[in-house]
Each structure stands twice: as structure tokens, then as C-alpha cells.
Amino acid sequence: MDIKYDFAEIESKWQSYWEKQGQHHVTEDSDKEKYYLLEMFPYPSGKLHMGHVRNYSIGDVLARYKTMKGFNVLHPMGWDSFGLPAENAAIKHGIHPDPWTRENIASMRDQLKTLGLSYDWQREEGTCLPEYYHWTQWLFLQLYKMGLAYKKKAAVNWCPSCNTVLANEQVIDGHCERCDSVVDKKDLEQWFFKITDYAQRLLDDIDKLGGWPNKVKIMQENWIGRSEGVEITFTTEDGELLPVFTTRHDTVFGVTYMVLAPEHPMVAKLIRGSAYEKPVQEFIRKVSRLSNIDRTSSELEKEGIFIGAYAINPMTGNKVPIWITNYVLYEYGTGAVMGVPAHDSRDFDFAHKYNHQIIPVIAPLNWDGSEFAAAFEEDGVMVNSGQFDGMPNREAMVKMADYMEAKGIGKRVVNYRLRDWLISRQRYWGAPIPIVYCEKCGEQPVNETDLPVLLPVDVEFKPTGESPLKTSPTFAKTTCPVCGGEAIREMDTMDTFVCSSWYFLRYCDAHNPEQAFDREKVDYWMPVDQYIGGVEHAILHLMYARFFTKALHDRGLVTVDEPFANLLTQGMVLKEGTKMSKTKGNVVSPEDIIKRFGADTARLFILFAAPPERDLEWNDTAVEGCYRFLNRVWRLSTQLMELADTAAKMPDQLSADEKELQRTVHTAIKKVGEDISERFNFNTAISAIMEMVNSISDYANKDGVSAAVLSEALDTLLLLLSPFAPHISEELWHLAGHHTSIHKESWPQYQPALLVVDHIEIVVQVNGKIKGRLVVENGLTSEQLQQKVSADQRYQEWLGGKSVVKIIAIPGRLVNIAVK
RNA sequence: GCGGGAGUGGCGGAAUGGCAGACGCACCAGCCUUAGGAGCUGGCGGGAAACCGUGUGGGUUCAAGUCCCGUCUCCCGCACCA
Numbered sequence: 001m002d003i004k005y006d007f008a009e010i011e012s013k014w015q016s017y018w019e020k021q022g023q024h025h026v027t028e029d030s031d032k033e034k035y036y037l038l039e040m041f042p043y044p045s046g047k048l049h050m051g052h053v054r055n056y057s058i059g060d061v062l063a064r065y066k067t068m069k070g071f072n073v074l075h076p077m078g079w080d081s082f083g084l085p086a087e088n089a090a091i092k093h094g095i096h097p098d099p100w101t102r103e104n105i106a107s108m109r110d111q112l113k114t115l116g117l118s119y120d121w122q123r124e125e126g127t128c129l130p131e132y133y134h135w136t137q138w139l140f141l142q143l144y145k146m147g148l149a150y151k152k153k154a155a156v157n158w159c160p161s162c163n164t165v166l167a168n169e170q171v172i173d174g175h176c177e178r179c180d181s182v183v184d185k186k187d188l189e190q191w192f193f194k195i196t197d198y199a200q201r202l203l204d205d206i207d208k209l210g211g212w213p214n215k216v217k218i219m220q221e222n223w224i225g226r227s228e229g230v231e232i233t234f235t236t237e238d239g240e241l242l243p244v245f246t247t248r249h250d251t252v253f254g255v256t257y258m259v260l261a262p263e264h265p266m267v268a269k270l271i272r273g274s275a276y277e278k279p280v281q282e283f284i285r286k287v288s289r290l291s292n293i294d295r296t297s298s299e300l301e302k303e304g305i306f307i308g309a310y311a312i313n314p315m316t317g318n319k320v321p322i323w324i325t326n327y328v329l330y331e332y333g334t335g336a337v338m339g340v341p342a343h344d345s346r347d348f349d350f351a352h353k354y355n356h357q358i359i360p361v362i363a364p365l366n367w368d369g370s371e372f373a374a375a376f377e378e379d380g381v382m383v384n385s386g387q388f389d390g391m392p393n394r395e396a397m398v399k400m401a402d403y404m405e406a407k408g409i410g411k412r413v414v415n416y417r418l419r420d421w422l423i424s425r426q427r428y429w430g431a432p433i434p435i436v437y438c439e440k441c442g443e444q445p446v447n448e449t450d451l452p453v454l455l456p457v458d459v460e461f462k463p464t465g466e467s468p469l470k471t472s473p474t475f476a477k478t479t480c481p482v483c484g485g486e487a488i489r490e491m492d493t494m495d496t497f498v499c500s501s502w503y504f505l506r507y508c509d510a511h512n513p514e515q516a517f518d519r520e521k522v523d524y525w526m527p528v529d530q531y532i533g534g535v536e537h538a539i540l541h542l543m544y545a546r547f548f549t550k551a552l553h554d555r556g557l558v559t560v561d562e563p564f565a566n567l568l569t570q571g572m573v574l575k576e577g578t579k580m581s582k583t584k585g586n587v588v589s590p591e592d593i594i595k596r597f598g599a600d601t602a603r604l605f606i607l608f609a610a611p612p613e614r615d616l617e618w619n620d621t622a623v624e625g626c627y628r629f630l631n632r633v634w635r636l637s638t639q640l641m642e643l644a645d646t647a648a649k650m651p652d653q654l655s656a657d658e659k660e661l662q663r664t665v666h667t668a669i670k671k672v673g674e675d676i677s678e679r680f681n682f683n684t685a686i687s688a689i690m691e692m693v694n695s696i697s698d699y700a701n702k703d704g705v706s707a708a709v710l711s712e713a714l715d716t717l718l719l720l721l722s723p724f725a726p727h728i729s730e731e732l733w734h735l736a737g738h739h740t741s742i743h744k745e746s747w748p749q750y751q752p753a754l755l756v757v758d759h760i761e762i763v764v765q766v767n768g769k770i771k772g773r774l775v776v777e778n779g780l781t782s783e784q785l786q787q788k789v790s791a792d793q794r795y796q797e798w799l800g801g802k803s804v805v806k807i808i809a810i811p812g813r814l815v816n817i818a819v820k
Numbered sequence: 821g822c823g824g825g826a827g828u829g830g831c832g833g834a835a836u837g838g839c840a841g842a843c844g845c846a847c848c849a850g851c852c853u854u855a856g857g858a859g860c861u862g863g864c865g866g867g868a869a870a871c872c873g874u875g876u877g878g879g880u881u882c883a884a885g886u887c888c889c890g891u892c893u894c895c896c897g898c899a900c901c902a
Contacts, residue, residue, distance in 0.1 A: 222824095222899095228902070328900085329900080339872085347902090417901055539897085617832060619832065625846095686843080690843055765882085809837090810883095816882050
């Protein structure tokens with residue numbers, strides 16, 4: 001046969017064939033082991049980029065491989081389709097976000113389809129569709145009823161460019177995660193999810209995430225930021241309570257001043273009417289003028305001011321001055337800190353600047369009693385600490401905490417860095433928060449039967465920064481679900497991360513109009529067996545999704561309490577060493593590549609160029625190399641399939657060449673299977689396939705071929721290649737005379753006996769240096785090997801006149817002779 | 821500052837403690853061809869060689885890219901969290 005490899009025709013032909021056959025549609029099947037494979041769904045920008053191609057190519061290999069291994073594979077795709085770009089486009093071009101988004105989805109879906117991915121498109125979902133956000137709102141109400149959704153006034157992160165608030169997790173180095181503007185603080189009434197209630201479980205259950213990269217687990221651990229300490233209650237001279245949180249309560253005898261955050265409510269109280277009122281207020285104004293970044297930068301010069309009041313140390317009865325500074329955070333702990341210059345480097349600097357006393361209370365080993373040149377933060381022995389003197393400080397920590405608890409002047413507490421999740425957004429293109437405000441009944445949840453609260457269409461998109469929802473003449477006015485009287489709707493919408501915190505559940509029962517999902521279906525499919533996406537979601541999305549799953553578990557809606565059993569975080573796609581981006585002009589468009597070389601080539605290259613976790617350097621000529629490889633497979637296959645014969649019987653006796661080919665084939669089966677399933681090393685799997693192609697080609701160049709051996713080799717080649725390059729494999733499979741889809745075939749099995757070779761080459765080393773090689777029968781023992789080596793005529797030459805100390809013979813590998 | 825990861829040919833990358841550089845790209849030579857951005861064959865870390873080579877200095881071991889200690893560089897995350 002001499003046909004050209006026409007990838008364009010082949011790819012569109014099989015894509016529509018698979019679609020017509022409903023090949024990738026799955027339903028629950030109790031006879032099969034389920035496998036839920038999920039790639040992070042994209043925001044429908046309208047343009048597929050290489051990061052997507054990589055993410056989804058990795059997923060598709062796994063999906064197709066698992067299917068061939070007999071699993072019932074759920075492999076869905078959808079759209080994270082609420083969000084700012086649509087709204088910004090509306091403001092700029094006057095197009096409503098809804099049709100704009102739908103068009104983007106349509107074009108991105110087309111692009112995805114040209115990649116030949118094995119999605120069950122019947123389960124496609126979009127978070128901006130009423131049929132989806134209906135249930136996002138319903139889930140909000142469930143959390144609300146559990147007391148996990150609440151409104152409070154707080155100093156929140158405000159992005160002046162996006163004109164909305166942001167969650168803590170969305171502020172990167174003081175900048176907006178999305179648009180990079182500098183984030184301000186604003187005092188606003190906002191909706192929060194009480195993720196802090198789950199802090200400890202989110203932390204503890206990291207241990208359950210055996211299939212997650214360590215890196216991600218550590219990042220989450222740090223983000224939760226658990227610290228154990230003691231809350232010690234200091235008092236003012238007037239008897240007002242001033243609790244401080246400390247992890248170093250063993251240093252409490254060394255307190256020489258106290259510091260409050262400028263925002264601490266006690267500050268205003270303590271200065272009222274005093275001579276300190278004016279200068280302190282001036283200082284507070286100065287601090288509050290600082291941007292959020294400057295305020296939290298460790299470069300910031302520590303400054304403070306005495307506020308004219310004193311606090312009493314409950315352990316010593318000593319009076320210490322109260323200061324406020326620019327480095328104490330109101331949001332963490334109690335917003336008040338005890339100053340122990342001798343044992344905290346920040347306090348040490350501060351004390352030097354403002355001449356606070358420095359009292360050592362923990363002695364370093366062999367300390368001569370001289371002044372500290374720096375804060376001593378290590379362990380030591382207690383001094384200047386009353387009845388605790390002489391104890392190692394670790395022991396004193398326990399004793400002092402006991403003492404404080406017994407005396408009622410302190411209690412052991414655990415603090416977390418994690419804050420509650422701020423979910424309000426002052427924007428239009430998101431799921432409306434289903435709450436109304438009634439003058440009589442106050443804040444009330446919308447009745448579940450009245451959901452969804454639909455986004456109004458009669459809105460204006462103006463660049464004023466005001467939420468377009470507020471421009472709707474009809475949206476705000478409603479009736480109270482309790483008294484039926486006039487009420488006003490909540491105008492904020494939900495953070496899009498809420499929508500993506502449960503989409504993996506909806507896929508299990510994607511179009512259920514009656515409920516968010518059917519419990520049985522979710523219990524069948526969940527947890528996600530393999531989740532794949534970018535590491536940039538290590539904290540935000542992955543933490544929120546874990547929180548949601550736990551909350552829904554507690555609500556009795558799902559059985560699992562962790563959503564993702566295994567996680568694979570893929571690296572970025574780079575060009576010239578940096579991330580592809582429009583501003584750098586180094587973007588390679590997937591569409592162009594597919595047009596020039598086809599989807600199979602694009603997929604193959606992106607999987608071959610690097611292991612998935614690592615960053616991948618784009619290389620145009622290497623892409624051509626992959627294209628040439630597929631052409632080679634095509635030529636080899638089409639030319640040899642006439643010589644091959646599927647029906648031919650394997651001869652009883654094989655020639656050495658035939659055995660050799662057979663061995664390569666079975667080695668490849670083993671290697672490719674293991675590389676896909678155990679290590680995700682698709683690059684080495686592909687190189688094993690390439691080696692196999694080289695072997696087949698070598699074999700075919702010899703005189704006389706066995707139809708049976710060749711047929712096994714060619715069929716196996718296509719089967720192994722099919723998860724990576726599904727179209728060309730399918731086409732060649734059919735050309736070779738098969739009548740059913742290659743993707744419905746079982747993964748080939750290797751025969752261990754065929755992996756064994758008769759003879760192997762053994763390396764002879766002397767003192768670890770290679771001196772010679774020796775071909776011996778396979779399977780020799782260590783002793784036999786030693787004998788072979790010492791009987792070799794080159795033996796004396798290898799030794800070089802030295803005397804043998806020891807011989808180590810490793811069967812199957814080498815012999816090392818230690819000489820002196 | 822703290823935490824994590826990575827440094828291997830010209831390049832992407834391979835190597836259960838056991839032959840460093842699989843596989844591919846680029847490059848070189850030859851063949852084929854009217855032609856080659858096609859295909860085929862061979863070569864391809866350095867060195868004339870002995871040998872030397874996995875950022876760098878030590879160590880463990882018969883044997884180290886791989887394990888241990890130190891150090892340098894780069895990348896990522898957190899960063900005044902009391």
C-alpha cells in the first residue's frame with residue numbers, strides 16, 4: 001500500500017466517527033472498576049493555549065490507557081465561565097457577557113475537539129449557565145444553614161482596577177492576582193465562608209493525600225499556618241483586659257513593653273483626652289497611608305510611639321509601657337504583642353531604637369552574663385524568671401502554661417494564619433448570592449424553591465466601577481420569603497472559586513434538573529482518582545475544593561471528605577526560557593501547529609519533550625521531528641502490513657532475529673504500561689515506542705520475515721501508540737484489516753518469559769574502572785561469573801600485576817575486582 | 821529570613837547505588853535523487869592517548885548523577901504571623 005499520511009483528513013474523520021458512536025460516553029457500571037479522571041476545566045477565553053494542550057494531552061493519555069485496561073472511565077470537560085474578562089469586554093465593546101461567553105465556549109470547544117480528546121461531551125457543564133449556578137446558589141444556602149456563610153464588616157482587600165474585593169489567597173505580594181494592581185484595604189460589609197472552622201481538618205487530612213505532590217501539601221500546610229501558643233491576659237492600670245498571643249510564653253518574665261496594632265480598639269480608649277491623643281492619632285494616620293505591600297514588607301523600618309498607658313504583666317506584676325507600631329498586625333492573634341527584646345529579633349531591633357530595657361530570661365549555654373549582641377532565640381536555661389529559674393526553657397514552657405491556666409491568667413490556644421474566605425464580589429458576571437434583606441425580618445435566605453436567582457438582563461455596563469447589577473431597575477426589588485413584605489436583594493455575586501469548588505461533583509450527574517447531584521452517582525464516581533492541572537492552583541482552588549467537599553460531607557450530601565485522591569501538577573510551557581505570553585510575543589498557537597502537523601503530532605511532541613511535572617521548552621524543529629516519526633510509523637505500517645498476517649500462526653521455532661524483535665515488542669509493552677501508570681513518564685514511554693519502531697524497521701530490512709511475528713509487532717505498536725496519537729493509530733488499525741476501534745481494544749499483555757535474553761554482556765571493572773567486557777549466558781550466579789572472569793585470558797592483563805583483595809560479582813550486571 | 825525543587829553533551833532529556841548521556845532535536849559524512857526543508861546508512865561529551873567527565877568541596881561504598889555533610893547558582897511558594 002502506498003498512501004500518503006493525510007493527517008487532516010484522518011483526524012476529522014475519526015473525530016466525527018467517535019462522536020457518532022458515542023464512544024466516550026459513560027454511565028455507572030457496577031461490573032467495572034471506576035476511574036474518574038479530571039483535568040482542571042478552563043476559563044473560556046476563546047483561545048486555546050499550549051498550557052491547555054499540555055494539560056489535556058496528559059489527561060487523555062491516561063483516560064485512553066485506563067479505558068484499555070478495562071476501567072469505566074469518567075473523563076468530563078466543561079467551563080469555568082463566570083468571571084471578569086467577560087464583564088470587562090462588555091464594558092469595552094458593549095457586548096453582553098452572556099453571548100460573549102457562549103461564543104467563546106463554542107470556539108474553544110471546537111478547538112478542543114480538534115485535539116481528539118476522549119471527553120464525554122454529554123456531561124459538559126458551564127458555571128455561568130442558570131442550570132448550573134442554580135445549584136451553586138443552593139449549595140451556598142446549605143453552607144448558610146450550617147452557619148458557614150456569614151456577613152461581617154472587615155478591612156478587606158480591594159482591587160481598584162477590578163473594582164471588587166479579593167480573598168486573601170488572591171492577593172499576591174500585595175498585588176491583585178488577576179490584574180496585578182496594588183491592592184488597597186477597605187472597610188466593607190462582606191460575605192465570608194467560615195473555612196477557618198475547617199482549618200484543623202484541612203491540615204490533618206493532608207496526610208490522607210498520599211497521591212499529591214509534596215510541594216503542594218507543604219504549601220497548603222504553610223498557608224493554614226497552625227501555631228500553638230498561649231494567650232496571656234495583661235491588664236491596663238484601669239483593669240481593662242489586654243490579651244496577647246505568644247508562642248514564646250517561656251519568655252514572659254522578659255517583657256519590657258507591650259505593642260498594640262494601630263487598629264486595636266483599645267488604642268482609642270487609652271489615649272482619649274490625654275496628651276498623647278494627637279501625636280498617636282497622627283502616627284496612626286501615617287501608618288494607614290502606607291499601602292498594603294509597604295505595611296507588610298519586612299524591609300519596612302520598624303517605627304512606634306508610646307501611647308501614654310501601661311500594662312501589667314500578670315506573671316511579674318511589673319508595669320510596662322504600651323506602644324503602637326507599624327509592624328504588629330491587627331488580624332493575627334489578638335492584635336497585641338508582648339515585647340521581649342532579649343529573645344525576639346524584631347523586638348530587639350525595636351528596643352534598641354526606642355531604648356527599651358533588655359532583660360535576658362533564657363541563658364545560652366556557657367553564657368557569662370554579658371549583654372546580648374542579638375536576640376537569643378534558641379533553647380537554654382531559665383534565668384530572671386522567679387520560680388522557673390534553672391529549668392530548661394522547654395520544660396518551663398509546659399510548667400508556665402500549666403501555672404497560667406491554673407491562675408486564670410492565660411490559656412493554651414492554637415492560632416491559624418488561614419483567614420475566612422471572602423466570597424463577595426461587587427461584580428455582575430457571577431452567581432448572585434441568594435439572600436434578601438427585609439426591613440422587618442432582616443437578612444433572609446431565598447427559598448430553595450425560588451432558585452435560581454437569575455442574573456437580570458436589564459443592566460448597563462459602564463466604566464464607573466459600580467456593579468452593573470445596581471443599574472438593573474428590576475433586580476433589587478423583591479419580597480421577603482418570611483413575611484412577604486418588600487425586601488431588597490443582595491447585590492454582590494460570588495467569587496468564581498465558589499463555582500469551581502464543586503464542579504467535579506456536578507459532572508457525576510451533569511444535567512440533573514431536580515438537585516445538585518444524585519448522591520448515589522456521586523458516591524459511585526467520587527473521589528476523583530486523578531486530578532491534573534497547573535501548580536498555580538496549589539492553594540486557592542485546591543484548598544477551597546477540599547473545604548467544600550468536607551462541608552458537604554458534614555451536611556450529609558456526599559460520602560467522601562477529600563475530593564482528589566491523586567494530583568498531578570504539570571509544568572509550564574516555555575518559549576526561549578520564559579512563559580509564553582502575548583506581551584512577550586513568544587506565543588505558539590495550538591491552532592497553527594494542528595493545522596501544519598496535526599493533533600497527533602502536537603500531542604506527541606508535548607508529551608515527549610519533558611516529563612509532565614517539569615517546565616517544557618517549546619522547540620519547533622523538535623515538533624517536526626515528532627511529525628517525521630509519525631510519518632515513519634505510517635510508512636512502515638502501510639508498507640509492511642501486506643507482509644504481515646494477523647491470522648498467521650506463530651511458528652514453533654523462531655529465528656534469532658525474530659526472537660529479538662519479539663523481545664523488543666514485549667519489553668516495550670512492559671515499559672510503556674509502567675511509564676504511563678506508575679510514573680507518568682510519557683516521554684520515556686514514547687522513546688520506548690520509538691525504539692520499537694527502530695527494531696521493526698531493522699527486522700523488516702532483513703531477508704524473509706515471519707508474517708506472525710511482524711503482525712504481532714505492528715499491532716502492538718499501534719496499540720501502544722494509540723493513547724498518545726489516537727487518530728493515526730485508529731486509521732492504521734483499520735487499514736491493517738481490523739474492523740473495530742483500536743480504542744476499544746484491551747491493552748496488550750507482555751509475556752515475562754519473552755523478556756529474557758540468552759546471552760548478556762558483563763562489564764569487568766577493576767577498582768570501579770571498566771577494563772573489559774564479556775559475553776556470558778544469562779542467569780549465571782555470582783560464583784559462576786567470578787569463575788568466568790578469572791578464567792578469561794585477559795584476566796592478568798586486567799589486574800595489571802596487582803593482587804586481588806576482593807571480587808564482587810553482580811549477576812546480570814558486572815564484576816568488580818578490588819586490587820591493591 | 822523560612823520552606824520546597826532543580827543544576828547531566830550544542831539543545832530537550834535518559835539512567836531499581838552497578839557500563840553516564842537511552843530516545844529525540846541540531847550538526848557532520850555518505851547513499852539515493854533533476855532537486856531536497858523527503859528518505860536511507862553511519863558518526864556525534866572532552867582528549868593523540870593514558871585517561872577525564874553529571875554546579876562545587878568533602879565523605880560513605882568494591883562501586884555514587886543517584887546516599888550523607890558543606891557550599892554556590894537558578895526557579896517556585898510564604899514572608900514582620902508574635
